[in-house]
Amino acid sequence: MELQHFSHNHPLVFNEERNLESDQKVYCSGCEEEISGPMFSCVTCGFHLDKNCAMAPSEINHHFHRNHSLHLLSSLPYGAGTCVCNFCDKDCKKFVYHCSCDLDLHIGCALFLYDIAERKIGDQLQWIENKDPSISTENHTEKLIKAKCFACWKPLLDSAYLSLDSGFCLHKKCAELPLETNYPRHRQHSLFLQFNSHLVPCKTCKVIQSGGLVYCCSICNFVLHIECVSQPPIIEDTSSHEHPFTRLLLRQSSFTCDACGASGNYVSYICLTCSLIVHKKCTSLPRIIKSIWHHHPVFHKYSVVDNECGALACVICHEINKECGSYYCSDCKFILHVNCALQDPWWYYKIESRDAFEKLNQNGADNVDPSFSVIKEIRHGENVMNTEMKHFSHEHNLILHDEVKDHKCCDGCSQLIETSFYGCLQCDFFLHNSCAELPRKKQIWIQVHQHSFNLIADCVYMCGFCNFVCSGFSYKCKICDDRICVRCAGLSPACTSQGHNHPLLFYLKYSGQYCNACGDSIDNNVTYRCKDCDFNVHYRCILLPQTACHKCDEHILTLTCNEDNDYSEYHYCDICEEERSPNNWFYYCAVCDNKAHPKCVLGDHPYVKRGTNVFIESEHPHSLVFVQKVYPYPECCKCGQPCLDLALECGETRCTYIVHFTCVEQYSYFGRKANQIRF
Template sequence: MELQHFGHEHPLEFKSEGMFEEEEKEKLPSYNCYMCRKSISLPAYFCRHCDCTCLHETCAKLADQEILHPMHSAHPLKFTTLAQSLRRCDACWQDFSGFSYSCPKCNLYICIECALKVSNRRIIKHDVHQHPLTLVKMEKSSKCCACDSLMFVPNSDINTPSYMCTTCSFWIHEECASLPTIKGLEDHDHDHPLTLAYQLPLEFRRYNFECEFCREVLKPSMWVYYCGRCRYFVHVYCLSIHVRFGSRIDYYHYDAEAGPNDLRLPCNDVFDEMIKPVMEKRMKEELKLLPEIKHFSHSHPLILSSTLPVENEKDTEEMLCDGCIQPISTPYYTCAECKYMLHLTCANFSPERLCHVCDYGHFSTLKKFRNELGYFYCSWCDTKGNGFFFDCEECRIKVHFNCLIFSFGEQMVYKLHKQHILWHARSYRQSPSMHCHACREEITSSNPYYRCRCGFFLHQWCATLPGAVKHRWDKHPILLMHPPFSDHPDELYCEVCEDEIHPKTWIYHCRECDQSFHPRCIPRLGKDGNVKFGSTIQVANHEHPLRSVRKSRYKSSCNGCGTKFNGGKAWECEVCRFSFSLCFACVCHAIDPSYVLPVPHD
């Protein structure tokens, strides 16, 4: 059977698979169809006179030199031979060369592959809908039932071809109807193939999962590509943008490389690996190693020591530097009369040597807070602290020493996102699109955080979480883990608060005991992570001094208001063998009777 095709001067002979010798079959993959420029597949048409000239059987069906396309129904499209230079198809947005169909009046071009789709798929039956769908041109504004994007652009003759159900109000882009059920992500941060779902699977609707590209919360009715093992979800629309314009990471790429002085997180020792290097670089002076010093933050002389006195477990947990509230290390300075301690580096800090200009250009100084309760609230992270802080009297703000020190290290590299540098920043207005990659919470106004131009955000608190911690409920080191948790059950529960853990948040986990913890439920890392406990206070309604503790006695409650401590912080009397305890609210009320006590919980 011969065909005289308008795209070639010689007759073409139709050949099926049985008409070729084995040697000839081996050469077929190197032949390309002269219309669509893709590898030839049998059956096909071949030219006897011209070597390697062949035509797909499907491409040969476009024998008419003019076709009507629903994307551009105003004029017929004519068969056109393009130059070898690339041109973008107005239907699929892919670059092509060679033959096409075009409208000279509107300067519109459609590649052969898109023209074939129209010829072969004018009416289809799709799994997502019970009725047949007809390929039409949109004449009104409507949203695609798959990707939720507009299908019609007003005041334009060029519109995306779409399928319509003539029985009910169902519309879908032609491109969405042609999506493959399994798709891989090339040059991206996910290795497993993704499965197409016509709605968010039921087992994932209990959480607010986000699209990994646009970071918007998924709607249950929208189509998604997902990997159930990794809880990885992508809108079909976002994935089509990825296919057209390349990798999301490459699109936001910038030429910045990590330097030798940049922070590398996570670390196991926040002081040695973060605070100390940044401060030594900041001060640009050698540390003084004197046997005894007088420091602005303490009324007694501080003596240089190289040994750590350990009496019991509580003393070990609270052997923290009173400046940066991090575990003490030798050598250090200590007070012979009380348990005041300072790192060698922190002891070299002084208001004269370390100052800062606040956001509004005011001069803020380094101070040590002193009051009866012994703590203040940080204006940046909104948590309590009783170590060093920077104070701007004009703005009436106080900032944790650590919060500001971390900002001095302006950029860092995180192991989970090592392809890009993260930059330190602060948010002055709340943006719903800025969510921390670790805790999935919004980055609110004034919060310090780390950001990458590719849309990766981390709270400063989350970014500086240590790689391993200890907990009194587990004798092994508890490691910081990042999702996906492929070797763990679908449901994880925190051993402290007993709440279910979101499968996309970071956790601390003990592999030996199979125990998981929220980072904020670890006492040393929670909202009181910048507070050193162990100080004493005298209240009027008790004869003995009370000592502040990070972890109260088991099943103890406040003798003032009856609030249960649940193992949390409290003020306890050691003389009474811990039979008398007060919560922080009752202590505040005892010092200042105008303080309003909260309603006690059962």
């Protein structure tokens, strides 16, 4: 049996069974799936089609796309452009069914959906009655945990579902949906089960469902989600609200939702007991959530009275709306608008019960498990001061020093020490008071893994927030192994900054004119901002250390935001000798009158302490030390260029090995203990 297929120049020969000389895998040139059964092959070119692709019709009048026919193409319809299947959302590379209205389906997806609509599902489908999709069954794995029904686009949890060998899943009730239905709000035409290819919002809930199927009248551009067609007149969800919600009317009517504060112009539900009117989606709002924006769980409230919070703004949008439904922490007077809190599913999780809330609330604050034990202390009146401690990060006891005699850097945060500090009498190890007293466990705000992070020491890593390479202490996530530097861990949604009298609020994404610190533009970046004064500071700029050292000056340089000298029309950096703006922040020495760009003072790696020892197993047989060399600059043993910035030098006095940190940084695996960095 031979077939002259439109996609190939040569005739294809039918093979009932695979009869190849080797056991190599054969893939269909149409759907790109491995062929395990009958196929059509070209003996000349090695072109193969499985039986389904070879016999697929060149044109389909599809039940789920009634406006136009779908035509089978052997190449992408947009030339070199990208073509994405409107069903599985994956790239199309070979055969595709295409419509003039830009609907595209893989050949396998198109034929599968056609069989579903024709109820010709046969042996393709396997019913599984299971209340917990996380439990593996025959030929099914944990991937079903996150699977969605391809029809209604809802999760499969707590439902009997249909699992397909092709990977598609379908609720049992959705498999039995009628292809045509009538709806009271749209009596003039029937509604047909369709793709929502034009992304029309549902007439009931106003939500656009990008995937799955909807009931549609293409004449009137009227769309309803599958669940909205059969929505119940009464919703009883005690986990969200103590009273039932009753559907008010199927007709369109304007209202303001008491749950989220947003307007509506479609079907609403009311609570007669509480005199509430809400969107359908808001009838099932979680009553308690744990948000990444706050360390305590927060409760949903339909209103917050003035004497509780005054005029607090939402932490995300920074707007004040007392009439808007919100999530509220009464202990901290903390508010999140409902739509702000729930806009991203990664930002929160639902807390099921008050008992779970109480347990989480007890563990929500920073863990007070100390990072040190007191060896000796003295008392000044009512004040107690630790003078000697044993810190978890160091093998020797640390002694409190009141006087800083020379330039020292903290081994916790790698910044200069200017006030009293803890130091080791036996080695070059120092800690700020604040770094020595950091908690062993801490909740990191705006982190999707909402558990306490563990404080770890003696490592070189890349911070997961600011993306700086750092040495010293970090807070480590036990799930993803992300490290957060102590500077980022110490920030909050509101902070103060030099150069401005008002608190600066955190904006996850902001586009404005420029950063008041560095002068660069702000384009959809993480920013701290004072809206009233239009004062903006990049996230990285808010982290700039207040003091720093540089070889250009023997004194400590101070971060400064105002240029006092107006005698000169032009202002220059005393390190790079390039012009600088007097309106931007700079480092200043009051003794020498030196002024310099922050970038010139700090370099590319301001948070790696010079003098830190590491061992890079495959780089050099001896331990290496982070250094910053001065003139004459030695040549890097890897690239041969002078070591002007951060470098790694051999700790052995007789060995002259030195290498740029940037020459080994790209190969490093940051996050391991510093004496175990590997390549």
